[in-house]
Amino acid sequence: MRETIETLSNNKELISPGISACVGCNVELTLRTVMRVLGPNTIIAIPPGCMGGVGVVGWNKKSGANVPVFFPLLDNTASMLAGIKAYYKKIGRDINVVAFAGDGASVDCGFQSLSGAAERNDNIIYICYDNEGYMNTGYQRSASTTRGAWTSTTPVSKEKVGGKKQHKKDFPMIMAMHDIPYMATASPAYIPDLVNKVKKAMEVKEGLAYIHVLNPCLTGWGIKPNESIEVSRLSVQTRFFPLYEVVNGDFKLTVDIKKPKPVEQYINKIKKFSHLSKDDIEEIQNYVDKKWNKLKMSCVEGGRNDEQ
């Protein structure tokens, strides 16, 4: 952790100090942390989504970052960056070409271009901040939303009937199955882990590096601002969102949860799940256990014990 603090405090801030992300937003934390690690030799693309909306891409002739920022469409982020990288390769300049996209622009709409870039081995770093929905347009559901969750397009009646009917798409695994050189999941509650993963992604010089970050959305999910990090941590400690990495096809848990907390603890912190019955929670718990066991079987070695 000491090393992480050194890295972060020595590196320059590259994002505008005043961006209008919600109070306590952990996507803002993720973006600032990631950018401090990546450094000034970076080109970043932010498709429409929360981070585009809060002013990182700039407004009224002014830029929201100290590095070149692109504002691609919701569905062409990866392919546009592939072109930018190809040009820099041609003129012989080594540069980090980075996408910072939401789950809508990666898991739903942007999937085709992202999958294409992964298959073509385009050398870009793709970071997806997964807040489980289209949060800046009014909390609509996405393929990444957890089963049972309230969203504005999966409403819940007074009799507590409704919510999303399908399970969350296991997107990190889909990206790992593209056989890209580096795939990792990360959480804003485990910053040293996140920093290490970004550093590893920067070392990839051949092929796509993908990092999937689960960012609980305070306004959309109904979480108190000061519990932002606590809920993120619970998502890992309940095995709901395991932290692992896949380097050249080898799976490894980076934070091993030996004694998981029940998923109920995580769900009870979040208002969008407040209508769920015992059966619904058990269904999610079973799904989480099944996914964890599958992941555990793929892992070559266990990670370090959970320290926090």
Place this chain on the structure above:
Amino acid sequence: MMESKEKEYITSVGEGIYSINTGDWRINEPVLDQEKCKKCGLCFLYCPVFCIEKKDDYYEINYDYCKGCGICARECKSGAIKMVEKGSSSYAKN
């Protein structure tokens, strides 16, 4: 060379940094008790706005852009950070 006529249609990218005064948003603000502080750096790691600044051997809160979310107070393990009403602390500038 860009003609003045063209400038009406094409603007150069970035005339400065876009920034809004998020320090205006906060209702409560954190106060750091240096004597209780164990210098672990958790507040520095978790502040979404990077308001906590690392000095040589201690941490300091910069109130310019602090949104007052209270994550630092919640995550502090030694209880050195307290949230107080804005303006009631002698540390804060506003």
